[in-house]
Every structure is written in structure tokens, then in C-alpha cells.
Amino acid sequence: MPISNAAFVRSTVILLIAGMLALLGIVGTSLWLVSKVQGYFAGFIEVREARSASADLLSILKDAETGQRGFIITGDIAFRAPYDSALRGVAEQEEVFLEKTMRLPEYAGRARRVGELVEQKLAELAATVDLMEQGRQAEAIEEIKTDRGRVLMDQLRVEIGSIMNDADRRLEESVVDTLRSAGALQWTTVIGAIAIIGVLGGAAVVVMQYTRDILAARREVETLNATLEKRVDERTEELIRANQEVQRFAYIVTHDLRAPLVNIMGFTSELQASLASIQSYVLADGKAPSEGDILEARRAASEDLPEAIGFIRSSTKKMDGLINAILKISRDGRRELRIERVDIKALVETGAAAVGHQVGESDGEVTIDDKLPTVISDRLSLEQVFGNLFDNAIKYQVPGRPLRISVTAKNGGRAGFVIEFTDNGRGIAPEDHERVFELFRRSGTQDKPGEGIGLAHVRSLMRNLGGDIVVRSELGQGTTFVLRLPPDLSKVVRSMQA
Template structure:
């Protein structure tokens, strides 16, 4: 039985309302879950900073106490150097500790007490050192044996240990909560997709029934379905590619963040071993330490402890750099695109002018084709793309020959414009052509500064603009980056929203 116009309109309105409610439910739930993830991440960063500040403060106080004990026991000014070095950094670490814990009221009591204890500990250390400087070693040793310094240090260690243990627990809970939110977001997406597919299926059935007796309308619907099928295929390919990128990203981030943690754990054990050697010397309880104990304590204080602390700080700095890189790409991905007409030739010429002095130093030349088009896109994203490509060409040039950079363009019809950015640098091995676009991954000899986020950022920007980027290159023969860019980003956005 044919569907009447009234029934068709009524059914269409019902399905439209159902689709709107389903979409609003998906968007609302997704935004709520994203907000939760952001909240967890903010807490994660705050707890990590609080833990690091506590560990740094404890470490520098230990250094100060170690230097004090060595100076008092031996009277050798060389043992005073760790004390003086640590003393200069205590104020900075103390302030950093106060700043990091200022926004965490759950640690207010411990933080305030630690500040008092640090002041008392520094007074105790300074008092004994002053006695030594006055030549009153016996009085300094007697004052050390009162155990006041040890009790202060034990309480500081307990208080800071409580903060670090609690921070570790909060970090663990944050990871669990984040994983839960990710799982909930995945299920929301699946359920929403089922709801939308159901609504879409119902709409298709009604349209087919309604247009069964209307040949002209049926042809139009068939054309629409063919177009829709193509868009669905394209979106499916994009979703598959995005899912694969998310999986690779998760693996890379997990792997690269785990490596510094393993280093920290390993060198923490080294610190513990070095501390044991120093304790056997410093806490000899009146017994004369053996020459082996003295040598071992000196080696631990002079070599092992500084080396371990240096590696721990280096690993912490690396983790901080990785997290900041992730945040940078995340912020750029959330930035609202400002769509406007952009003259690519003028934009590329401005980018070339910005690096002209570096290119001139390399006796280089930049050639820009006259046929670079004008597109409707986001200017800031394109400036970042070409800025990164110019920087890469300069950074990875071959010093034995003058640098040559060329930018050309061609119209690829429905595929949009194709921009080729070529240089005669040292090139990229074929097996690394896809790897260079992965976060924290670089190709060839690692003799240049950088964290491996530049090309990953470029690909992310290009895909946000509805395009893509690939590379053609051979070792020693130069590199060509091929950029595909739609002529009008606003049409791409409307198509994605359709």
C-alpha cells in the first residue's frame, strides 16, 4: 500500500525527532565523559607535580645532611661541598614544594608541618657546621649525637613519604577512572551508532516505499543513496584509519612514557644501594669505620648518588617533555578552525622569508611556483604546516651540497590541490616513510635536536583541514612531501556534518 504524503511527513518528523534525541544523547554523554577525562588528567598532572616536588625536597635535604655528617666526622672541607651545594637549592625546592601543594588542600597539614621541619632541620645543620668552622668539632659531634637531627629527618621523611604514597595512590585511581571513562565513551559511541543506524534504516525504508510509484523521485533517491554510500565508505575508511592511529598513539605513548619510569625505578635502587654504603660509614655508632667502608661511602657520595640523581632528573624531564608534546597536539586538535580565503603563494613566501637567513647560510635557494592556488581554509594551520616543512628541510640538509627547496602545485580535480614540497637533503629510508608521521618517532641518525612531534603534528593539521600528507624519498636523494588539500574547507565541513 503506497504511503500518503501526510504519512510520509509524519513518519519523517518522528524519525527526525528520534535522530535528534539520539544525537543529543550521544553528544551530551560524550561531552560529559570528555570533561571527566580532562578532570582526571588535570588531577593526574597536579598529583605528579606534588610527588615530584616532595621527592626533590627530600633528596636535597638528604644531600645537605650527608654533607654535614661527612664534614663533622672528618673535618675535611671537601665533605662540606655537598652540604653547600644542597643548601643553595633548598630554598628553591622548598618554594617549589609549597607552590605544587598549594592547590591540594588534602596535603595542607603535612605540607605546613614539612615547612616547619625543614626550617628546624636547616637550623640544626647550620648550627653543627658553624661549630666545626669555629674549631669545636667535639661539640658538633655531641650535638649530632643528640639525635635531634635524625628525629627531624625521620619526621620529614615520614611526612613527605605520606604525600608521595598518597600521590601514587591518586595517580593509580586516576588511571583507573580514565580507563573507565574511555570504555564508557566507547560504549556510548556503539549504542549511539546503533540508534542512528536504526533511525537511518527506518528512514530509508519509508523513502523507498514512498517513492515506489514515483519514477522521478526514485531516481533522485537512488542518486542520493549512491552518494550517501560513497560518503559512508569514505567515513568508514577515515574511522578505521583514525582507530588505527589511536591504537598506534596509545602504544607509542605507553612505550615512551614507560621507558623513563623504568630508568627512575632502576636508579632509585641505585640510590638505595648508595645510601646503604653511606649509612654504614655515617651511622657507625662510635665505631671506627674500616677503610673499605670509607672508600665505599666516598664513592657513593661522590659518584653513585650524583649519577643516579642526574639520571632520575633526566628521565623525569623527558617524561615532562613527552606529556607537554601530547598536550600541544591535543590543544591544536581542539582549536576551532577559522575558515577564510588563503593565498598559498603569499603564505609560502612569508614562510620562506622567515627562514631566509638560515637558507642563505647554507648557500641555499628556495623556488616557489607561480601557480600555487588560493584556497578556503584555516590560515594558522597552513602556516604551521609549511613552517614545520621548512624547518625540517633546513635541519636535515646535506652539508656537502647547497640546499635546494622547491614548492610546486597542481590541480587534481575532485581530489583537490596537490602541493609538493621538495628538498635535496639527506632523505628518508623507504621503511621509515610512514614511521616519520608517528608521534615521538624519527628517521635515520638521531644527530639533530627534537622530540619527533613535528611531522605527526603536520599530518594531524592536514587531516583537520580535510587533506593528508605523504612522503616520497630515498637516502641521499632528497625528500618530497606531497600534500593533498581541498579547495574549500567549508564544503568539507558541511559534508562531514551532513
Template structure:
């Protein structure tokens, strides 16, 4: 069954909306998962720092006890050196543990008890060392044999070991959560990509069917009676033109709309790669990570992840702009034309008045010809056409040259009225004369804001009115847009319906 214009537009809009919703779902879920990964990583660092501080303090106390025992047994100064070195580092290790543990209530409340045990242990160590220095080695050995020092050390091992065990358990849970988030991010990307590819595939199918219907209609027109040869030629020309527009539209949907998606997929892979650096830091199998691992993990969290998110956001914004532009032209194509008498001279004067202050700023002028006719057409469409051409003349005026704009009309015979809109702006290169009417295409230096939909919109409007627009221009010499407009749109509509 042939597909109608309304069905084609409706299907295209539905597919575009589905693609946009899929993309927004991917981006929203990806941002949420990345945020969770960043939170996990921050927690990893803080918990690991507490664990490291507890391990360092315990190791330092062990070194002090080892030096004390060696000095008590031998009485030689060489065995006391580890004790002295460890004694100097204990205060620093205690301060580091207190600072790191203060971030967590469950650890901070244990610090007072640990500090008390450390103080008692240091007193016990100092007493035995002092006894040996005073020549009372036997007394020092007896103090060691009382097991007071061993019991204090066992209590310290239990409490510091408890902190390390809690930290290890929390790190394991965090790693599991991070791995789950990474897997969810990967599946979100895969499912979203499949959904968008499905939307693009559906768009291609609809466009292909519509194109086949147009070709079939053209062949049917070519078989009409010879007495209708001129009408057949006109219909054929319109069908070819519509076919080309559909093909360009298919290119936009399948290529321009897909490019931002490729960027999103690429930078999602970069997020996955950045996660590897974080995992290398977190999953260090109980041994301290290297300085390179720490730097790489921090760089991934502070640079790679934000950069990838930024590129994903910019690609999303670009795709949203493409979708909105296509929807704008699609809506105009579906709007019901309101046919009425339109005075083109008055319409041109209104458009010139709207940009009058900008023309005056360049000491320029606008000349409206007296021969502009009155036509039966759609006023809103003609207002948009004239407004866009005036705006383009202002936007692309030649620097330092007073702006001159003229709007004149002449008879085009059976083709209807011909309206020439001329300015003395910077002009358009010959190779871009047709390109400027394509959707999302612009010519010359890209130094002015815009998305490349203005002239494409103008051509779409003119063709909806049964006319057309072409351009004559030379670089640096100005531009003339030539509009062909039928005198009575109602007759064109009846002819198309016949």
C-alpha cells in the same frame, strides 16, 4: 554512553597532568630526603671523628700511666717503653681532639679544661719517672700512693667519657633520623609509583573506550544505505586512520611515558643500596669501622648518590618533554578552526622569505609555482604546515650541495588540490617513509636537534583540514612531501556534521 572527542581529549589531558604532578611530587620529595640523608651522613662523620679523637687521647693517657706504674714498681727500662711511646703520641692526640671538637661549640668549650688536666697528669707522670731514674724509687712510690695521679686520671675519664657519651647519643639520634628518611623515601616511591600506574591505567581505559566507540561507529557506517556507499567508504577510511592514531597514542602513554618512570624507580633503589653502605659505616656497634667500610660509605655519598640523582633528573626532563609534546598536539586538535580564503602562493612566499637568508648561505634558491591556488581553509594551520616543511628542508640539506626548494600545485580531481613541496636534501630511507609521521620518531642520523614531533604535527594539522600528507624520497636524492588539500574546508565540516 559513548565518549566524545572533547571528553577524550579532556580526560587525556587531565590524566597527563595528574601523572606529571605525581612525578614531580616523587622527584621533589626524593631530592629533599636524599639531601637530608647527606646532611646526616656529614654530621655522622664529624661527630664520630670527635668521639674517636677523645677515645684515642684517653687510651694514650692510660698507656702512659700503665708504663709509668710498671717502671715505678720494677725500675726496669723495659716497663718504661710504653710510657715513652704514649708520651710521644699525647700531643698529637690532643691536637687532633682540639681540631675535631672546634667544629662543635658544645665540645670545643670543654677542650681547655681537658688540656689543663692532661698537662697536670703528664707532670705527675714525669715526676715519678724522674724520681726512679734518680734512684729515689721509694719517693716515686710514695707519690703514686698520694692518689693525685688517680684523681687526675678519673677526672680525665669523666670529661673525655662525657664527650664520647654525648657523641654516642647524637649518633643514635642521627641513625634514627636516617632510618626515618630512608623509610619515607621508600614509601614516597611506592605511593608515587602506584599513583602514576593508576594514571596510566585510567588513560588505557579511556583510550580503550574511545577505540571501542570508534569501532562501533565504523560498523554503524557500514550498515548505511547502498546509495551512500562512497560516503560510507570515506567515513570508514577516516575511522580506521583515527583508530590507528589512538593506538599509537596509547602506546606512547603506556610505553614511552613509563620508561622514565622505570629509570626513576631503579635509581631510587640504588639510593637505598647506597644507604646500606652509609649504615655499615655509622652502625659500627662502637668499634672502629674498617678502611673498606669508610671508603665504601664515602664513595656512596660522593659518587653513587649524586649519580642516581642525576639519572632521576634526566628521566624527569625526558618525561616532561614527552608530556609537553603530547599536550601541544592535543591543544591543536581542540582549537576551533577559523575558515577563510587563503592564497597559498602568498603563504608559500612568506614562508620562503622567513628562511631566505639560510637558503642564501648555501647559494640555493626557492621556486614558488604560479599555479598555487586560493583555498577556503584555516590560515594558521597552513602557516604552521608550510613553516615546518621549509624548516625541515633547511635542517636536512645535503652537505656541500646548494639547496633547491620548489613548491608547485596541481589538480587532484575529486581529491582536491595536490601541493608538492620538493627539496634536494639528504632524503629519507624507504622504510622510514611512514615512520617520520609518527610521534617522537625520527629517521636517519640523529645529528640535528629535535624531538620527533614536527611531521607528526603536520599530519595532524592536515587531517584536521580534511586533507593528508605523504612523502616520496630517496637517500641522497632529496624529498617530496605531497599534500592533499580540499578546496573548501567549510563543505568538509558540513559533511562531517551531517
């Protein structure tokens, strides 16, 4: 269906709004997810730095304790240097540890506890080293054996270890959250891209369809312009043909109606002559009529008058039949067409069923093509057309030959559908192929009842439907009536009104 300007504008606006909403959704969701990822990453850095500072502090405390014990147990001055070095690093690392952990509220309490334990541990280390410097090695060793330093170190390991374990858990959670957010961001991007592609695709389809409709309309206008002269010529030919038919119709009507009138006038003269004979007998005024008058009066009463009256009645009956036929064609021409969908196959099957008994009497058959079309036309007119063709096929069948009737169809392109109605009857002479469609004209031996209006009526109906009918036939071989029928009568009506 062609897209209208209003539909095109409406579709374009809807697609633009949809595209803007999709784009805003993508941007907003992406910014939100990026913000979450940044938050996760910032938290991840803080926790990782806190854990790293905790691990470094514990490690340097271990180094200081190792140097202290080596120096006290061995008395070797070589162990004093690692101790002094670690001791200087503890102060720096403790400051870093407190800075990193105090940022996180959940670690603040533990960090203060670790600071207190570090101070106690440093004091314990310094006390033993001072004893050693004073040459009191035995007392320093006894101090170590009290396990006070080990207990402090174990407490430090527990406190710092809990911070590190919690930091490890939070780091894992942060990685999972970051990956989840990154995945959501990826899916948002993919879905948004699909949505935008869909919107762009829809817009492209609408634009292409609208462009195609415009091009088709332009081509149609160009075609109409190019064929305008041809259509004018065709209309002119139709008008000429219609005028010729009107003239022929007027000639035939006046000729055929004149014949009964001439007969009536002639036999009226006979009546008048017969009346004179009777008057001479009846109005003798008391005189005895002669024998000749009596014989003339008797012959007029018994022969001449009945014969003249019979011929007058026959002529008036024929004139009445001609007038009724003319009125019938005239009424059909004035009847308003009822345009509807008509299944030609079903309509022909109904017509064949109506004459099925007569066809069966000659062992005949009716073959109907499955490809008969469905058209938009006037059902009553088509019923009359096919009904008349079936009646003619039965009326003019060859005695002793099984009647064969076939109805086929093909698509004639711009000419519409072409339907062929074929029988194997006695046929029509070539010189009568056009004559049979004239009013009151019949072909061949006049041994069948009829007035010669059937095929004239059929052609009138077909032309009212925007089509036509012609005949192909050979004497003794059968007849094919070729019907041309437009697929949609409503378009023909509009074209005729334009």
C-alpha cells in the same frame, strides 16, 4: 548562483507584469495613433472633396462662359449646345460644391460668397443669351464688352482659388501628419515588439536557469545517492584508520613514557643502595667505621649518588618533553578552526622569507610556483605546516650541497588541490616513509636535535583541515611531501557534521 523558489516566483510575476504593461502600452498607443490616423484621413477626404468640387465648379463655369461667348460672337447655333449643357451642369455642381464646402467651417463664408457670385454670373450669361435669341446681337456684344462678366469670373477664380489653395495646403499637412502618425505607430510596434521579446527572453532565461538548477540538484541528489555507499565506506575507512592511529598512539605513548619510568625506578634502587653505604658510615653509633665502610660511603657520595640523580633528572626531563609534545598535539586537535580565505602563495613566501638567511648560507634557493591556489581554510594551521616543512628541509640538508626547495601545486579535481614541497636533502629510507609521521619516531641517523613530533603534528594538522600528507623520498636524493588540501574547509566541516 542557484535561483530559489521565491526568487523564481518573484521574477516570474515581475516579468508577467512587465509584459502586461508593455502589451497594454502597445495596444493603447496603437489605438490612439490609429484614431489619429483615421481623423487625419477623414479630414483629408473632406478637404479633398471640397477642393474637387471647387475645381469642378470653376471648370464648368468656364465652359458655360466659353459657350456663351462663342454663341454671341459667331451667332453659330453649334455653340449654343455646349452652353446649355454647361448651364445644366452648373446647377448640379453648385449644389455639390455647397454641400462639400459647408461641412468645413473655415470655408463656409467663402462658399456663400461663391454662391452669390455664381448666381450673378449665371444671370449675366442668361441676359446676353436672351439678347442674342431676340436678334439683338450688337447689344449682346456690347454687354460682353462691359467686362461685367469677366470681373465676375475673376472674382469667382479668386474665391474658388483661395479655397483650392487652402485645401492644397491642408491636404499636404494632412499627409505629413498621417505619415508622422504612421511612423509613430510603426516605431511603437517595433519598440513594443522589442519590449515583449525582452520580457519573453527574460522569462525564458529565468525558466531555463530554474530548470537547469532543478536538473543540477536532481543530478546531485542522484550522484549523492549513487556515491552514498562509497562515502560510507570512506567514512568507515577513516574511522578504522583513526582507531588504528589511536591504538598506535597509545602504544607509543605508553612505551616511550614507560622507558623513563623504568630508568627512574632503576636509579632509585641505586640511590637506595648508595644510601645504605652512607648510612653505615654516618649512623655508626659511636663505633669506628671500617676502612671499607669509609671507602663505600665516599664512592657513593662522590660517584653513585650524582650519577643516579643525573640519570633521574634526564629521565624526568625526557618524560616532561614527551608529555608537553602530547599536550601540544592535543591542544591543536581541540583548537577551534578559524575558516578564512588564505593565499597559499603569499603564506609560502612568508615562510620562505623566515628561513631565507639559513637557505642563503648554503647558496641555496627557494622556488615558489605562481599557480599556488587561494583556499578557504585555517591560516594558523597552514602556517605551522609549511613552517615545519621549511625547518625540516634546512635541518636535514646535505652538508656542502646548495639547498634547493620548490613548492608547486596542481588541481586534483574532486580530491582538491595537490601541493608538493620538494627539497634535495638527505632523504628518507623507503621503510620509514610512514614511520616518520608517527609520534616520537624519527628516520635515519639521530644526529639532529628533536623529539620526533614535527611530522606527526603536520599530519594531524592536515587531517584536521580535511586533507592529508604523504611522502616520496630516496636516500641521498631528496624528499617530496605531497599535501592534499580541499579548496573550501567550510564544506568539509558541514559534510562532517551532516
